[in-house]
Amino acid sequence: MSRYDQYFLMTPEDVAGYVQARLSFFPAGADFHCAEIGDGNINYVFRLADRRSGLSLVVKQAGTEARISSEMRLSTDRGRIEAEILRLEHRYAPGMVPRLHLYDPVMCAMIMEDMTGHTMMRTALLRREIFPHFAEHISTFMVETLLPTTDLVMNPKEKKKLAAGFINPDLCEISEDLVFTEPYNNQKGRNHVFPPNAEFVQREIYDDPALRLEAAKLKVDFMTRAQALIHGDLHTGSIFVTPDRTVVFDPEFAFYAPMGYDVGNIIANIFFIWANADAAIDPPEAGAPYKEWAEATIGDLTDLFIKKFKAAFQRLVTEPLARTPGFLDWYLGTVLADTAGVCGLELIRRTVGLANVKDLTTIPDEGKRTRAERIVVFLAKDCILNRAAFQSGSDYLAALNRAAAKVPAWK
Ligand code: SR1
Ligand code: MG
16 A cells, blocks of 8 residues: 555655656656646646656646636546547657556556657747757647548547547537636636736727627537547647657546647747737847748648648548548538637636737736737637638738738837
């Protein structure tokens, strides 16, 4: 009987003993150092290192409530879901997720590879690093992990079995509330609206029934259309990068939903770094390389996703009716429309909702932040209301130009 045979929430002092009890990884005589390094909204993440050998590991533990709010009670089963999808994604996209050493259903903890030498992408982007291969990498990751889990490729009975294992009600509820509902009505009074934009948000979001209608349609799709096994929270805080490598982590929101949810999230989060570079870099001309990288990345990742999706479709699809002429274009057209809709939802919820992004909240100048948020909201509305028209990378860049032109430069 060990003290780790019953669930409790660990502190850094507990972690070395825990890992030694579960895994043979560190050499004898290790000199451990452990710190809690999680900066997410939900879980606890510990980095355990042996000063002698230089070896290290990460332990991620699920608590029974979210860190961001004790009102959110969450099933610890999300750890199992995350472990299972990491294994699956490792099969579909080798080397693009951290290596999982062990999932422990008792302590609801995962022991996994420490991505030494990698940086969380949002942190790196805010440090003004750019990643020339990111569009190539992330488009591969999305096509290779999403299409194979659909009914078009997977045996429909196997797919249904897989979908049953990924029923994820608590984390779906978070997304349903925070992505789809609350940004449009602030029904729980927990939106974070930047005060200088309060009237703007009232007028452009809360008082716009046409926008709310489209958010409602997208929400029902999210809740009911079991298209592909999605990551479910694919933003730049869920990605580790080096100049040559992209590693996706934190798939605890995974479940079966429209695949545009993942693609749209990524695009929106690259728009955030564009908005940050546009507003926070002084002098403004110095921001040009970062904005250009963000624009090129959005255009390229969308177009590469389309190209790779078409190639993978020819290679992988087994559903005979999907081979009917016209089907691929129709299917991909709906994926791209979903992508634009979700891109818009993510842009809005991270600007006015409960869980914001540092890309916007750290813009130091009040006027510039106000303008940045308005550009984001106008862009988001275009993406949501006109989503069927977003069928290529250039459609996003045109929409960005339209949105920026609507908000005069701040004096
Ligand atoms: C209570 S969790 C808030 C947000 O953080 C996660 O990363 C998800 O994006 C979620 O919506
Ligand atoms: Mg997360």
